[in-house]
Amino acid sequence: MIPRRTALALPLLLPWPACALAWPSQPVRLVVPFGAAGATDIFARAVADRIGPALGGRAFVENRPGAGATLGPQMVARATDGHALLVITSSHTIGETLLPNRGYVLARDFIPVAAFNSTALAITITPALPAQDMAGLIAHARAHPGALSYATTGIGTANHLVGELIRLRTGIDWVHVPYRAGAEARTDLMAGRVPVMIDPVAGAAELSRDGRVRVLAVTSAAPSAALPGVPPLAATLPGFDVGLLIGLMAPAGTPPAVVQRLNEAVRAVTRDPEVQRQWRTQGAEAIDASVADWGAMVAADTERWAAVARDAGVRVEG
Numbered sequence: 340m341i342p343r344r345t346a347l348a349l350p351l352l353l354p355w356p357a358c359a360l361a362w363p364s365q366p367v368r369l370v371v372p373f374g375a376a377g378a379t380d381i382f383a384r385a386v387a388d389r390i391g392p393a394l395g396g397r398a399f400v401e402n403r404p405g406a407g408a409t410l411g412p413q414m415v416a417r418a419t420d421g422h423a424l425l426v427i428t429s430s431h432t433i434g435e436t437l438l439p440n441r442g443y444v445l446a447r448d449f450i451p452v453a454a455f456n457s458t459a460l461a462i463t464i465t466p467a468l469p470a471q472d473m474a475g476l477i478a479h480a481r482a483h484p485g486a487l488s489y490a491t492t493g494i495g496t497a498n499h500l501v502g503e504l505i506r507l508r509t510g511i512d513w514v515h516v517p518y519r520a521g522a523e524a525r526t527d528l529m530a531g532r533v534p535v536m537i538d539p540v541a542g543a544a545e546l547s548r549d550g551r552v553r554v555l556a557v558t559s560a561a562p563s564a565a566l567p568g569v570p571p572l573a574a575t576l577p578g579f580d581v582g583l584l585i586g587l588m589a590p591a592g593t594p595p596a597v598v599q600r601l602n603e604a605v606r607a608v609t610r611d612p613e614v615q616r617q618w619r620t621q622g623a624e625a626i627d628a629s630v631a632d633w634g635a636m637v638a639a640d641t642e643r644w645a646a647v648a649r650d651a652g653v654r655v656e657g
Contacts, residue, residue: 363422379426393603393607408434428585436645451587451633453605453609457582459583461569465529559580
């Protein structure tokens with residue numbers, strides 16, 4: 340007979356596949372590498388609240404910001420309990436190129452699980468700027484080379500690379516002004532201290548309601564429900580389609596059966612009409628993707644931003 344103490348320890352000694360049938364044996368953690376109350380946190384909580392019952396237990400969000408959003412991935416990559424998952428965004432696919440010392444490699448240390456959504460950005464201007472649409476903004480920038488600046492939330496962010504992609508596509512000479520926080524950039528935009536900002540749709544929509552700013556375009560291929568009447572940038576720059584991805588990854592070695600179970604639970608959330616409606620009001624479109632399709636999206640996003648960073652000569656110090 341196996342001693343009771345030894346028997347209790349056996350599941351910890353078994354390889355992942357042998358334990359997978361009993362998974363989850365404890366609450367599932369969705370590690371968000373950003374602070375609470377931000378867009379990624381809000382989307383992750385919507386998913387966590389709904390997948391817990393589907394998994395026969397509980398799921399919750401654990402915020403692990405820091406080190407340029409690399410602290411959370413480092414922690415999950417080292418996790419051994421089988422219940423820590425990572426919420427990634429396009430910040431992490433960009434980091435594959437711009438953050439060589441991040442301490443992990445997405446394709447090596449993680450495997451794709453499921454997509455949440457894609458969030459558009461908005462091209463927003465101060466009302467004092469003499470441009471009524473993107474064509475007018477581009478014409479203004481061409482007429483005043485080097486005089487027009489655009490604000491973002493930092494060097495190497497998706498917002499910054501979208502600005503550089505616009506520069507590459509149009510040939511305009513505009514100056515990037517990085518801020519530490521979106522609220523600070525929006526304050527300067529409203530005051531006219533910076534004429535243009537590339538901002539998440541939700542932030543731009545809030546400021547545009549009372550005319551404090553004017554939104555010229557969204558970066559998604561289709562208009563955003565959060566900004567009725569605002570055209571996509573593709574109307575001016577054909578083929579322009581940029582959405583910031585958010586989704587779930589698991590540590591390398593997670594059994595396929597567990598990954599598939601998680602994928603099905605998340606897809607049930609992204610198919611929910613009420614979730615889709617709520618996310619659209621926040622400028623996001625839900626994505627219903629298989630494990631393979633989500634993996635392909637992450638790979639394509641990584642390649643896309645690597646090319647933009649290379650062509651634009653973007654570097655991040657440190």
